[in-house]
Amino acid sequence: MANGIGELxxxxxxxxxxxxxxxxxxxxxxxxxxxxxEFVALCGSSGSGKSTxxxxxAGLTKPEEGSVMVSGAEISxxxxxxxxxxxxxxxxxxxxxxxxxxxxxxxxxxxxxxIFAGEGVKKRRAKATEIxxxxxxxxxxxxxxxxxxxxxxxxxxxxxxxxxxxxIILADEPTxxxxxxxxQEIMNLMKQMNKENGTTFIIVTHEQEVAEQSDRVIxxxxxxxxxxxxxxx
Amino acid sequence: xxxxxxxxxxxxxxxxxKLRTALTSVGxxxxxxxxxxxxxxxxxxxxxxxxxxENFGNLxxxxxxxxxxxxxEDRMIPEDERKKLNMEAVRELKQIPGIAAVMPMKxxxxxxxxxxxxxxxxxELIGVDVNESAEYRKNDVEKGAYLSxxxxxxxxxxxxxxxxxxxxxxxxDARRRNAxxxxxxxxxxxxxxxxxxxxxTAAFNLVDKAATIVLTREYRIDDEPKYEKKEVRVRxxxxxxxxxxxxxxxxxxxPLGVVKELNDWVNRSRGDEGSxxxxxxxxxxxxxxxxxxxxxxxxxESREMVESVVKALKEKxxxxxxxxxxxxxxxxxxxxxxxxxxGIAAISLxxxxxxxxxxxxxSILERTKEIGIMKVIGATVLNIRWLFLMESxxxxxxxxxxxxxxxxxxxxxxxxxxxxxxxLDGLNMGYGRGGEEAEPSKLAVxxxxxxxxxxxxxxIIGLLAGIFPAIRASRLSALQAIRSE
Numbered sequence: 001m002a003n004g005i006g007e008l009x010x011x012x013x014x015x016x017x018x019x020x021x022x023x024x025x026x027x028x029x030x031x032x033x034x035x036x037x038e039f040v041a042l043c044g045s046s047g048s049g050k051s052t053x054x055x056x057x058a059g060l061t062k063p064e065e066g067s068v069m070v071s072g073a074e075i076s077x078x079x080x081x082x083x084x085x086x087x088x089x090x091x092x093x094x095x096x097x098x099x100x101x102x103x104x105x106x107x108x109x110x111x112x113x114x115i116f117a118g119e120g121v122k123k124r125r126a127k128a129t130e131i132x133x134x135x136x137x138x139x140x141x142x143x144x145x146x147x148x149x150x151x152x153x154x155x156x157x158x159x160x161x162x163x164x165x166x167x168i169i170l171a172d173e174p175t176x177x178x179x180x181x182x183x184q185e186i187m188n189l190m191k192q193m194n195k196e197n198g199t200t201f202i203i204v205t206h207e208q209e210v211a212e213q214s215d216r217v218i219x220x221x222x223x224x225x226x227x228x229x230x231x232x233x
Numbered sequence: 234x235x236x237x238x239x240x241x242x243x244x245x246x247x248x249x250x251k252l253r254t255a256l257t258s259v260g261x262x263x264x265x266x267x268x269x270x271x272x273x274x275x276x277x278x279x280x281x282x283x284x285x286x287e288n289f290g291n292l293x294x295x296x297x298x299x300x301x302x303x304x305x306e307d308r309m310i311p312e313d314e315r316k317k318l319n320m321e322a323v324r325e326l327k328q329i330p331g332i333a334a335v336m337p338m339k340x341x342x343x344x345x346x347x348x349x350x351x352x353x354x355x356x357e358l359i360g361v362d363v364n365e366s367a368e369y370r371k372n373d374v375e376k377g378a379y380l381s382x383x384x385x386x387x388x389x390x391x392x393x394x395x396x397x398x399x400x401x402x403x404x405x406d407a408r409r410r411n412a413x414x415x416x417x418x419x420x421x422x423x424x425x426x427x428x429x430x431x432x433x434t435a436a437f438n439l440v441d442k443a444a445t446i447v448l449t450r451e452y453r454i455d456d457e458p459k460y461e462k463k464e465v466r467v468r469x470x471x472x473x474x475x476x477x478x479x480x481x482x483x484x485x486x487x488p489l490g491v492v493k494e495l496n497d498w499v500n501r502s503r504g505d506e507g508s509x510x511x512x513x514x515x516x517x518x519x520x521x522x523x524x525x526x527x528x529x530x531x532x533x534e535s536r537e538m539v540e541s542v543v544k545a546l547k548e549k550x551x552x553x554x555x556x557x558x559x560x561x562x563x564x565x566x567x568x569x570x571x572x573x574x575x576g577i578a579a580i581s582l583x584x585x586x587x588x589x590x591x592x593x594x595x596s597i598l599e600r601t602k603e604i605g606i607m608k609v610i611g612a613t614v615l616n617i618r619w620l621f622l623m624e625s626x627x628x629x630x631x632x633x634x635x636x637x638x639x640x641x642x643x644x645x646x647x648x649x650x651x652x653x654x655x656x657l658d659g660l661n662m663g664y665g666r667g668g669e670e671a672e673p674s675k676l677a678v679x680x681x682x683x684x685x686x687x688x689x690x691x692x693i694i695g696l697l698a699g700i701f702p703a704i705r706a707s708r709l710s711a712l713q714a715i716r717s718e
Contacts, residue, residue, distance in 0.1 A: 081613050118234055
């Protein structure tokens with residue numbers, strides 16, 4: 001099934017960890033489709049396979065069986081280098097532990113994807129500054145991660161994920177390390193970016209409050225999709 | 234990724250680990266300094282040896298004669314197989330790469346006296362092919378012009394006017410001294426100027442002056458020796474520059490035809506007379522066909538080409554008479570010295586290389602998460618390799634630059650103490666030219682190529698040391714790397 005930019009299709013994916021005789025199956029016959037501009041939450045208890053599924057969608061792991069098609073590209077057949085290039089152009093990542101480079105300022109962290117894309121200094125600085133202002137960090141662009149709060153670091157992480165204007169953002173427990181007030185702020189910010197840019201968001205979470213704010217929630221249990229729930233309009 | 238951006242990232246990473254970068258670079262610094270200092274010392278000693286050689290004559294000018302003995306085969310070359318120094322040989326020599334000009338010469342077999350006004354002096358008259366030698370001498374004329382081809386023209390070497398004596402003045406002085414010594418009753422006489430008693434006179438201008446070449450030949454009538462004089466009127470049209478080549482310091486150059494004619498006149502006294510005119514003409518014609526020069530002098534384009542020219546000349550069957558013959562031996566000897574000294578120093582650089590590999594591997598272990606993040610946000614495998622290779626290369630480069638500075642300091646010290654300790658005079662084998670204009674010899678020299686080589690080499694050493702760590706870094710799984718702490 002063909003899909004366009006910002007769309008995502010998983011067909012018949014089975015996956016297990018380990019090699020040889022000792023194999024631990026984690027995903028069984030996963031089939032799902034995400035439309036462009038959707039805000040989808042992957043929910044489930046610990047060990048249900050939601051993070052593994054997210055890694056498969058990101059091309060960080062290759063499925064043993066089945067296909068993963070992202071923005072029209074069958075990424076499960078891509079080489080390591082092709083995946084890197086694909087991620088640069090088409091995907092953004094938000095991590096639970098922010099994963100900012102500690103020796104770089106907020107601005108420099110946001111600039112990094114543009115540096116790898118070969119963007120000139122003036123252009124990338126302008127883009128990074130603009131996106132940092134949009135996430136509400138205009139006064140903090142020259143601060144290093146250790147000079148920022150958890151919420152602010154996650155905002156930098158969101159800005160970094162969005163700066164290349166990717167079709168899809170993958171977020172792994174983006175609010176997992178935040179207090180409830182900050183959690184809501186970050187959720188609002190992501191929802192705002194989803195609406196303003198039309199970017200597809202897929203977030204992994206085990207928090208019900210976060211899941212409830214999504215357009216659609218996909219529940220996983222023991223490596224299988226057990227429920228797909230769409231929020232009533 | 235733009236190269237300038239990659240350099241910024243690399244520099245930032247190196248700066249972040251200042252102490253480690255500095256300590257790793259110290260290894261490269263010591264290795265580079267050792268290699269540069271050793272090669273500089275060897276080059277300096279070689280330069281001193283070559284300079285000493287130059288005191289025996291200009292290395293780019295060499296006399297060429299037919300080879301008569303093959304050293305490798307230990308055999309004489311039969312006369313009919315030897316090279317002939319004729320115009321064909323001139324053409325052959327001119328085709329050898331590196332030979333700028335060829336000057337074939339024919340000597341006058343008698344000593345000639347050159348008279349200009351009251352001054353006179355013995356000179357060596359050399360006949361030259363005007364066309365061929367004009368190219369050779371184009372930059373050697375100090376005053377006046379070079380020969381134009383007119384038979385009445387001569388050009389004198391730099392020392393000729395300095396060695397000519399004022400005969401009238403010397404006679405007057407001798408008479409006065411004799412009178413003085415007779416008055417005082419002393420028996421101590423003065424040596425006549427012809428026997429070396431005269432002082433060297435100050436140089437005077439010979440150019441554009443009329444001169445006479447005087448030759449004397451001896452012949453016998455009834456076993457009684459008789460002498461005949463011949464005077465040839467000429468004009469001095471030019472004077473050559475002072476040459477490092479002392480062999481031709483009292484030479485007077487004239488067109489080839491003039492010297493041939495004078496040689497014929499000299500030879501007639503040695504049994505040629507009495508033959509009838511027709512026989513002589515036939516012999517002269519035969520001689521013309523088989524005419525050979527006594528010697529050829531070649532000028533080499535640069536000192537660097539001397540060795541290859543000497544080799545080519547020998548291959549073509551010519552013998553070279555020049556201090557340049559020793560250049561090959563000197564070069565070979567110092568090449569071995571350079572290799573041995575450079576090899577010893579290279580061991581320290583090898584140790585430094587291992588140090589860089591170690592540092593880079595440690596760096597990868599520490600920055601595994603960072604590599605993972607970079608891969609996830611868009612760095613390609615090549616980007617990661619490039620960053621780590623450059624980082625490693627820059628450690629080498631920093632060490633190389635510091636090592637070059639260290640070697641430069643060491644070389645300056647060696648030269649300072651070498652010069653003040655008189656060590657260089659000993660190395661010059663007592664032939665130092667001295668004088669204010671002479672550039673002082675150095676025990677060690679760092680030419681530009683050596684400095685550039687050292688910098689480039691240390692950078693390459695760094696790059697080579699970085700290959701394995703860079704590949705290792707690029708192969709890290711993004712997922713595993715990002716999960717690591």
